[in-house]
Amino acid sequence: MTENASIVTGVNAPDKVSLDGLETKWGTTWEENGTYSYELTDRENTYSIDTPPPTVSGSLHVGHVFSYTHTDVIARYKRMTGKHVFYPMGWDDNGLPTERRVQNYYGVRCDPSLPYEENFVPPHDGGDGKSIKYADQKPISRRNFIELCWKLTAEDEAQFEHLWRALGLSIDWKQNYQTIGAKAQKVAQAAFLRNLERGEAYQAQAPGLWDVTFQTAVAQAELEAREYPGAYHKIAFHGADEDVVIETTRPELLPACVALIAHPDDERYQHLFGTTVTSPVFGVELPVLAHPAAEKDKGAGIAMCCTFGDLTDVQWWRELSLPMRSILNRDGRIVAETPEWITSASGIALYGEMAGKTIFSARKAVVEKLAETGEMIGEPVNTQRMTNFFEKGDKPLEIVTSRQWYIRNGGRPYTESNGKDLQENLLAAGQELNFVPDFMRVRYDNWTKGLNTDWLVSRQRFFGVPIPVWYRVDEAGEPDYSSVIAPREDQLPIDPSSDVPDGFTEDQRGTPGGFVGEVDIMDTWATSSMSPQIATGWLTDEKLFEATYPMDLRPQGQDIIRTWLFSSMVRAHLEFGGLPWKNAAISGWILDPDRKKMSKSKGNVVTPMGLLEKHSSDGVRYWAASARLGTDAAFEENQMKIGRRLAIKLLNASKFALTMGGDEVEFNPAKIVLDVDRAMIAKIARVVADATEALEAYDHTKALEVTESAFWSFCDDYLELVKDRAYNRDNQFALAQTESARAALALSVDAFVRLLAPFIPFAAEEVWSWYAEGSVHRASWPEAAPLLAAAADADEQLLTIAGEALAVLRRVKSENKVSQRTTYASVAMMVPDTHHEQINAVLPDLRHAAHVRGPLDIVTGDAIAVDRYELDPAPAKN
Numbered sequence: 001m002t003e004n005a006s007i008v009t010g011v012n013a014p015d016k017v018s019l020d021g022l023e024t025k026w027g028t029t030w031e032e033n034g035t036y037s038y039e040l041t042d043r044e045n046t047y048s049i050d051t052p053p054p055t056v057s058g059s060l061h062v063g064h065v066f067s068y069t070h071t072d073v074i075a076r077y078k079r080m081t082g083k084h085v086f087y088p089m090g091w092d093d094n095g096l097p098t099e100r101r102v103q104n105y106y107g108v109r110c111d112p113s114l115p116y117e118e119n120f121v122p123p124h125d126g127g128d129g130k131s132i133k134y135a136d137q138k139p140i141s142r143r144n145f146i147e148l149c150w151k152l153t154a155e156d157e158a159q160f161e162h163l164w165r166a167l168g169l170s171i172d173w174k175q176n177y178q179t180i181g182a183k184a185q186k187v188a189q190a191a192f193l194r195n196l197e198r199g200e201a202y203q204a205q206a207p208g209l210w211d212v213t214f215q216t217a218v219a220q221a222e223l224e225a226r227e228y229p230g231a232y233h234k235i236a237f238h239g240a241d242e243d244v245v246i247e248t249t250r251p252e253l254l255p256a257c258v259a260l261i262a263h264p265d266d267e268r269y270q271h272l273f274g275t276t277v278t279s280p281v282f283g284v285e286l287p288v289l290a291h292p293a294a295e296k297d298k299g300a301g302i303a304m305c306c307t308f309g310d311l312t313d314v315q316w317w318r319e320l321s322l323p324m325r326s327i328l329n330r331d332g333r334i335v336a337e338t339p340e341w342i343t344s345a346s347g348i349a350l351y352g353e354m355a356g357k358t359i360f361s362a363r364k365a366v367v368e369k370l371a372e373t374g375e376m377i378g379e380p381v382n383t384q385r386m387t388n389f390f391e392k393g394d395k396p397l398e399i400v401t402s403r404q405w406y407i408r409n410g411g412r413p414y415t416e417s418n419g420k421d422l423q424e425n426l427l428a429a430g431q432e433l434n435f436v437p438d439f440m441r442v443r444y445d446n447w448t449k450g451l452n453t454d455w456l457v458s459r460q461r462f463f464g465v466p467i468p469v470w471y472r473v474d475e476a477g478e479p480d481y482s483s484v485i486a487p488r489e490d491q492l493p494i495d496p497s498s499d500v501p502d503g504f505t506e507d508q509r510g511t512p513g514g515f516v517g518e519v520d521i522m523d524t525w526a527t528s529s530m531s532p533q534i535a536t537g538w539l540t541d542e543k544l545f546e547a548t549y550p551m552d553l554r555p556q557g558q559d560i561i562r563t564w565l566f567s568s569m570v571r572a573h574l575e576f577g578g579l580p581w582k583n584a585a586i587s588g589w590i591l592d593p594d595r596k597k598m599s600k601s602k603g604n605v606v607t608p609m610g611l612l613e614k615h616s617s618d619g620v621r622y623w624a625a626s627a628r629l630g631t632d633a634a635f636e637e638n639q640m641k642i643g644r645r646l647a648i649k650l651l652n653a654s655k656f657a658l659t660m661g662g663d664e665v666e667f668n669p670a671k672i673v674l675d676v677d678r679a680m681i682a683k684i685a686r687v688v689a690d691a692t693e694a695l696e697a698y699d700h701t702k703a704l705e706v707t708e709s710a711f712w713s714f715c716d717d718y719l720e721l722v723k724d725r726a727y728n729r730d731n732q733f734a735l736a737q738t739e740s741a742r743a744a745l746a747l748s749v750d751a752f753v754r755l756l757a758p759f760i761p762f763a764a765e766e767v768w769s770w771y772a773e774g775s776v777h778r779a780s781w782p783e784a785a786p787l788l789a790a791a792a793d794a795d796e797q798l799l800t801i802a803g804e805a806l807a808v809l810r811r812v813k814s815e816n817k818v819s820q821r822t823t824y825a826s827v828a829m830m831v832p833d834t835h836h837e838q839i840n841a842v843l844p845d846l847r848h849a850a851h852v853r854g855p856l857d858i859v860t861g862d863a864i865a866v867d868r869y870e871l872d873p874a875p876a877k878n
Helices: 024-034 062-080 096-106 143-168 184-195 251-256 311-319 345-352 361-371 424-434 437-449 524-528 532-536 542-548 557-578 609-615 618-626 637-656 675-696 702-726 735-756 763-773 784-790 795-814 833-841 843-850
Strands: 046-050 084-086 089-091 109-110 138-140 176-178 201-211 225-239 243-248 258-261 276-278 285-290 301-308 375-388 397-408 432-435 470-473 478-486 515-516 551-557 581-587 823-830 856-860 864-869
Touching: 024 143, 024 285, 046 062, 046 345, 046 542, 046 551, 062 084, 062 143, 062 551, 062 581, 062 618, 062 675, 062 702, 089 143, 089 532, 096 109, 096 143, 109 184, 109 532, 143 618, 176 184, 184 201, 184 524, 184 532, 184 557, 201 311, 201 375, 225 251, 225 361, 225 524, 225 795, 243 301, 251 258, 251 301, 251 345, 301 311, 301 557, 311 397, 345 557, 361 375, 424 437, 424 557, 424 763, 432 437, 437 557, 524 557, 532 542, 532 551, 532 557, 551 557, 557 581, 581 823, 609 637, 618 637, 618 702, 637 702, 637 735, 637 763, 675 702, 675 735, 675 784, 675 795, 702 735, 702 795, 702 843, 735 763, 735 784, 795 823, 795 833, 795 843, 795 864, 823 833, 833 843, 833 856, 843 856
Parallel strands: 046 084, 089 176, 109 138, 258 285, 432 581, 551 581, 823 856
Antiparallel strands: 201 397, 225 243, 225 375, 258 301, 276 285, 470 478, 470 515, 823 864
């Protein structure tokens, strides 16, 4: 919006300009004046941004500054074009990252079996930031643990907000939410219940990826493949006529083996298909089967299928209808009870050695026994294998069978009301969304096509949005998970562990004929995927929702297209049948000096506050804005130095240009009468057009490039060329000529201040305050048409030629190592015939700018160059 900014005629610049203190000065002013407050209007006049809610589980790093600056540039630009910009801030404070931080920060861990302790004081309060071992963490009740989560996230959010304000993000701080807050809980729970009612959410007892450290299920989108040391073991299974040797890195899963599987085209094993073998030591009879997912060129080409060693095992188990023989508990230890399918004396004895042990101890026991019986061929061969990890975990994931909640996401066939498969509809939605840059669309498509399971949304954690259901308890006192009790939407948010469903009382909890509450929470993406609806007030503020949804922009990193962007598309499609936003702006990564991605896990991140203090916020923003969307950028402090220099130059050059005529400044384009002044305005008009076109296409980098290039040309060429005419101290120029220069300078400065305001907002606001009221960030974006009208038929090339001529005259003095104030006694300059008229048009300005005391002759030449010259003695130093 632009109604509270206007130009005045006086100039009130300080005696000395500086960037120091501008962040505090203008940050305070913007907050007091509500400069960035969103004023409710209709959808057409609103521009709404689905700001990424940063994870509040530690410190922000320079990568955040990088991507959030890109968004802020667009927000500031749209505001200056007259849009009411809805620019909220969310905090992603639920789930595992917060829990881990609380555990290490306070030295505690959650034990839901413990009672609540009033006025609990944790054993640590921050410490030195090092991880506290699990064994040294004090067990506390779930309620005490959640209270500490709330306390720490509140402290972290305050620090994050301080940094964002220092960076100059034009966020409306009255519009904010927490992904664990009441508003977010209501939206996430209501959406889940609607998914449940329509059959899009369901629960299933199924094998799934499990992190034994954090004791929680993990979704496909949270996987991270890493190399992990292992060893291949050659193990002999016994057939009727021959042994079959397989190679495995998981010998400890031998008791869970349900089949041997080879590729149907593998001639080595075709004669075995349909026969059986017995497992070594355990003596369990197993079928030999064919499946196309078996890899002929991997290991022996035949593999044991165990329930479960990896995701391929799950595929074989499902598609070949194999039995379930799970031996692994959720804690990563071998089940204590000997399974019923192990009946041989040797198998029972070996299992007894494994029972209750960790995977590694169990593996050692199995390998030693196989070596003893001779059923292991040779020694284990060390290898590095790619293994699935939880992206925040330290140990390989296991696959365990458990009851979990899922939301349909196209990973499994599901026909929607339009007769098309859900995956097909989601791919079509991806084609409607404007990806910036467009090549990022393929990541969405590939992820959508590559899904092989629905979205697992339940987590066995504590700090998060509760799954809002209860279950009836049968007469035997067992929960009947098929009998789900759901709350009404007007009751939300609820916590089934403490709230009671309609028709029951608290004393019926866990009793026969009573109820139990769901203890699982939703994964963080199940809430964050609703950020467009949470921020815009769905179910909480109808008018705001109508004015802001669907949103205009989703800015985010490329690495979470598969998680945040995709899951948001799923939820919006299922609930509203449309896109949650029109545009998705995808940032690249920040690379360290070794060209490696910066990440906390690698320990190569840089925290930003020191950079803001050292290079100024404008300088750091300049570095960030110099990188295009979708493009990785190196961490470059030199770029920040260039940005700081640009901000300082804007202050100095603007003060110089605006005070040529004293305290009065003229912004009247009708005063511009000289060709070179009109050429400057024509150049500004072109820059405005180019920058506007670039910003409309979300190419903030091009907008900055064309603006910055023109600004330095203005400072180095035009300003130097016309400054004597603008000063006119000895009345060497006619009044109209002086007024022409002053008006062109003023209009140029005003245009550059507006053009640079989205990029270096503090310096731009400072300059604006010298000659205008209100804020430049609520002023109108410059338009090319009025400038072109003032420079009709102007020859922009005139400015280029004049700048080149001034440069060659200066170069002579530089080469002679004399001051630029040294005068020419005479000089002859070669100029191509085609440029004579243009040089003559600027000759008076050129003489004064180059300090030509005597004749300045123009002769014909192939290029602009000094032909001959005579310099006066250098002026005496003051």
